[in-house]
Amino acid sequence: MKKFVQVENVGMRFDTKKGPFVALRDVDLTIEKGEFIALIGHSGCGKSTLLNLIAGLTTPTDGVLLCDGREIGGPGPERAVVFQNHSLLPWLTCFENVYLAVERVFGTKEGKPKLKLRTHEALALVGLTHAEQKYPHEISGGMKQRVGIARALSMQPKVLLMDEPFGALDALTRAKLQDELMKICFATKATVVMVTHDVDEAVLLSDRIVMMTNGPAATIGEILKVELERPRNRLELANDPRYVAYRAEVLSFLYEKQAHHERVAA
Amino acid sequence: MSAMTYDKAFDAAARPVVTLEGPAAAARAAAPSAPVPAAPVAANDGAAPVAKPAGRGGEWLRGFARATLPPLIGISVMVGIWYLATLKAGGRLPGPVQTWNAAVVLFSDPFYSNGPNDQGIGWNVLSSLQRVGIGFGIAAAIGIPLGFMLGRFATLSAMVNPIISLLRPVSPLAWLPIGLLVFQKADPAATWTIFICSIWPMILNTAQGVTRVPSDYMNVARVLNLSEWKIFTRILFPAVLPYMLTGIRLSIGTAWLVIVAAEMLTGGVGIGFWVWDEWNNLKVEHIIIAIFVIGIVGLLLEQMLVAIAKRFSYE
Numbered sequence: 409m410k411k412f413v414q415v416e417n418v419g420m421r422f423d424t425k426k427g428p429f430v431a432l433r434d435v436d437l438t439i440e441k442g443e444f445i446a447l448i449g450h451s452g453c454g455k456s457t458l459l460n461l462i463a464g465l466t467t468p469t470d471g472v473l474l475c476d477g478r479e480i481g482g483p484g485p486e487r488a489v490v491f492q493n494h495s496l497l498p499w500l501t502c503f504e505n506v507y508l509a510v511e512r513v514f515g516t517k518e519g520k521p522k523l524k525l526r527t528h529e530a531l532a533l534v535g536l537t538h539a540e541q542k543y544p545h546e547i548s549g550g551m552k553q554r555v556g557i558a559r560a561l562s563m564q565p566k567v568l569l570m571d572e573p574f575g576a577l578d579a580l581t582r583a584k585l586q587d588e589l590m591k592i593c594f595a596t597k598a599t600v601v602m603v604t605h606d607v608d609e610a611v612l613l614s615d616r617i618v619m620m621t622n623g624p625a626a627t628i629g630e631i632l633k634v635e636l637e638r639p640r641n642r643l644e645l646a647n648d649p650r651y652v653a654y655r656a657e658v659l660s661f662l663y664e665k666q667a668h669h670e671r672v673a674a
Numbered sequence: 675m676s677a678m679t680y681d682k683a684f685d686a687a688a689r690p691v692v693t694l695e696g697p698a699a700a701a702r703a704a705a706p707s708a709p710v711p712a713a714p715v716a717a718n719d720g721a722a723p724v725a726k727p728a729g730r731g732g733e734w735l736r737g738f739a740r741a742t743l744p745p746l747i748g749i750s751v752m753v754g755i756w757y758l759a760t761l762k763a764g765g766r767l768p769g770p771v772q773t774w775n776a777a778v779v780l781f782s783d784p785f786y787s788n789g790p791n792d793q794g795i796g797w798n799v800l801s802s803l804q805r806v807g808i809g810f811g812i813a814a815a816i817g818i819p820l821g822f823m824l825g826r827f828a829t830l831s832a833m834v835n836p837i838i839s840l841l842r843p844v845s846p847l848a849w850l851p852i853g854l855l856v857f858q859k860a861d862p863a864a865t866w867t868i869f870i871c872s873i874w875p876m877i878l879n880t881a882q883g884v885t886r887v888p889s890d891y892m893n894v895a896r897v898l899n900l901s902e903w904k905i906f907t908r909i910l911f912p913a914v915l916p917y918m919l920t921g922i923r924l925s926i927g928t929a930w931l932v933i934v935a936a937e938m939l940t941g942g943v944g945i946g947f948w949v950w951d952e953w954n955n956l957k958v959e960h961i962i963i964a965i966f967v968i969g970i971v972g973l974l975l976e977q978m979l980v981a982i983a984k985r986f987s988y989e
Contacts (some may be wrong), residue, residue, distance in 0.1 A: 465893055483896040495890040499912040508908060512898045563898075 410477060412599055413462060413567060419470030420457055429431040430625040431457045435471070437618060437628060439567075444593060444600045446610035448658065449620030450566035450666060455603045456492075458470035458569055458620075461567050462601060463489050474565055485513045488565035490573045493558040502555045503540040506530050506562050513563045513599075530562035531555070533592060554588075561592065570602040574609065582606075583642065586613060594639055607662070611654045613641055619661045629666065632657055768959035776959040791951070793943055795963075799971060800901060802944040805861070806929045809868025813925060817876035818918060822910070824877065825884020846871040846932040850939060852987065860940035867936045868929045875924035881918025884910060919983040926979060930972045945971075 420432040431454045439445055441481040447455040460466045461473055464483040473480040475487060483489075488509075496505050507527045514523055531540055534554040539547055544555070553573055560568055574582040586609060593600055604610050610617045614634050634654055636645065645651040753770050760769035768776070778843045784796030824831040849870045853863030891913060937946025945968060952960040 463897065465896060483893075484899050485897065487897070489893070489897045491890055491893065493890060497891060497894070497909065497912070500908070508900075509898050509905075512900060514905070661755050 410441050411438050411509055412441040413437075413601070414474040415439075415458070415462070415471070416474070417471035417472060418458075418461060418468045420454070420461065420466070421469040421480075432461075432468075432622060432627065433625045434472075434627050439599065439601065442597045444613055444615045445602070446614040446617045447601065447603045447620065448605065448607070448610050448617055449626065449664070450622055450662065451605065452623045453620040454623050454626040455620050459489075459571050459601060459603050460570050462567070463487050465489075481492045485509070485563045488560035488563045488568055489555075490556050490560045490568070490570040492571045492573065492575060494544075494549075494552040496552055496559075497643055498544050500557075501541050501543055502531065502536060502547070503527055505544070505555060506559045509559045510562045513539055526562060530558040533561060534558045534588065547607065548581075550577050551584060553585065557585075557589070557592075561596070561598075566599065568598050568600045570600065572603050572605065575605070582609075587642070589613065590638075590640060600672045610658060611651060612640060612645065617654075617658060619666075621657065622666050630661055632661075677946025721925075723945050735812065752775070766958075768962060773959045773962050776957075777963050780960065780963060790943065793941065795945075795948065795967065798943055798945045798948040799967060801942070802933050802946065803971070805937075805944065806868055806926070806933050809865040810864075810872050810926060810929045812874040813869045813929075814876055817873040817921075817925075818880050820875045821918070821921070822884055822914070824881035825914075826910075831881065836879065839871075842874045842878075847935055847939065850936060854940075860942055864933070864936040864940045864942075864944075868932055871932045872925035872929040875928065876921040879917045879921030879924070880914060883914035886917070887913040915986050916983065919979065919986065923979040923983065926975050927972065930968070930975060934968060941977075 415435055415437040418435040419430065422429045435458060437445075437601075447458060449455050453655060457466070461468050462480065463477075464473075464480045464487060467482075479614070480487070497508070500508065507523065510523050510526045510530070515525060515571060518526075528540070530536070531537055534557055536551060536554055536558065538554075539551060544552055547555075553576075557570075557573065560570075574585055577585065590613060602613065611634055617632040617634060618630045619632065620626050623628060632654065636648070636654075760767045781796055784794045786794040787797060820834075824834055831836035833872050846867055849867050851865055854860070857863050857866065864982075887910060891909050895909050900908070933944065934946035934949065937944035938950045941947050945964060949961055949964045952958075952964065
């Protein structure tokens with residue numbers, strides 16, 4: 409398999425009023441094309457920081473990040489981000505929100521009808537054809553997040569970066585969107601990095617789970633390879649001993665090996 | 675009581691950020707106790723029984739009364755106090771009846787013209803509005819783009835902010851001599867005064883709006899790698915619009931406050947000059963009418979901008 413995203417010896421230090429704060433240190437990670445990676449850890453462990461570094465929204469103070477053999481110098485549409493709080497522009501309809509992204513990526517090469525078609529297709533992919541002309545405040549939280557995913561997918565990114573995309577949703581909506589995401593990833597062979605704090609979500613969706621140690625100065629603790637064949641079915645997996653074992657492994661990392669932080673925080 | 679209604683209308687529009695404390699507070703205090711008739715919406719809610727038209731009509735009537743009665747009572751009380759006060763003053767101050775009679779005469783021919791110093795009240799109001807329009811228009815044309823730049827570029831903001839803090843609290847009338855000196859004429863001097871006084875709220879609110887654009891939206895712009903023009907038209911401008919409209923509203927209020935004072939000093943045709951002229955003629959009832967007219971025009975300007983702000987709020 410080909411190395412697609414490389415994170416090499418990356419560290420991130422923020423200068424705060426109380427002096428420098430080291431959020432990440434010595435992070436090394438290689439992601440292959442088409443892989444689904446979950447970043448999991450306690451809150452404040454720098455998993456979102458790592459995602460922002462891959463997105464290029466922040467630049468590392470140490471080390472280097474590469475995507476498809478080129479250094480990541482800043483954000484760009486080839487690394488689309490699905491934000492935690494959907495970040496739709498409230499003055500644009502769902503269609504216009506997605507169209508803005510489509511136009512930016514394909515506007516120089518394609519005519520308007522083709523761009524509109526792409527937008528319709530992206531919204532159809534997440535099952536929102538009926539809500540195209542609605543404004544974000546007129547639709548539910550789950551639908552907003554789906555528009556955010558459609559916007560990211562419409563750009564045909566090399567890597568899809570998701571920052572706790574389903575964190576703010578109720579359990580039923582979350583399960584539905586997870587299933588949809590699995591289907592979409594299976595169909596598009598997308599490379600995905602997803603930040604999550606949900607153990608079930610991580611095991612269900614990922615090929616590898618990257619478990620992070622507690623901050624400050626967090627780094628990668630362990631990497632767990634999830635070898636469950638796709639397509640995956642959440643009901644069948646619930647009683648699968650391999651699934652249960654993976655789940656237990658992640659839980660033990662979070663609550664035994666990295667538990668002290670929780671006590672300090674409490 | 676009607677002041678409360680007014681305040682509600684004031685707060686209803688978007689989010690006022692920076693207020694020109696002095697003039698804005700004065701504007702509120704000076705606001706006439708005219709009613710702000712809210713449409714009786716409650717009547718048409720789904721809760722109203724559709725089967726009984728009579729009951730529905732009663733509901734509508736009750737809603738209408740709830741909306742209009744308190745302001746009406748408030749105004750009646752004010753007029754009553756005015757009446758009692760003028761009884762005691764022994765004729766020096768005209769009472770409501772006297773004023774009303776004078777107003778009827780005055781408004782029966784608002785657009786007469788007997789030379790530059792004797793024109794109908796309609797002409798006076800219109801020429802004041804014209805001055806406000808020009809001064810405010812220039813202020814908006816300069817202030818809003820400047821506000822955007824200050825919000826976007828921190829260095830520029832650090833450069834300009836001390837100047838703004840220094841000049842903003844200066845009384846409008848202190849600027850008038852400068853205008854007279856530079857322009858050598860009364861009319862542009864008055865316009866200049868309007869300009870300099872109404873520019874600050876627009877600069878400050880627009881700049882504030884730009885700095886308050888949620889970072890999520892800017893992150894979207896960065897991930898999509900949008901051009902500066904797209905960032906401006908699709909993200910910055912719509913996000914800042916409510917703040918901008920608040921600035922415009924405060925500016926217009928200030929401009930309308932200042933014009934009366936400026937015209938008193940510069941003369942010519944205008945409501946401020948008219949007040950001064952009637953004072954010299956000792957027609958006190960006309961001055962009271964002018965106060966009402968100034969208040970009502972100010973209120974209408976304000977309500978107009980509140981309506982625009984509501985139209986453009988996206989929540």
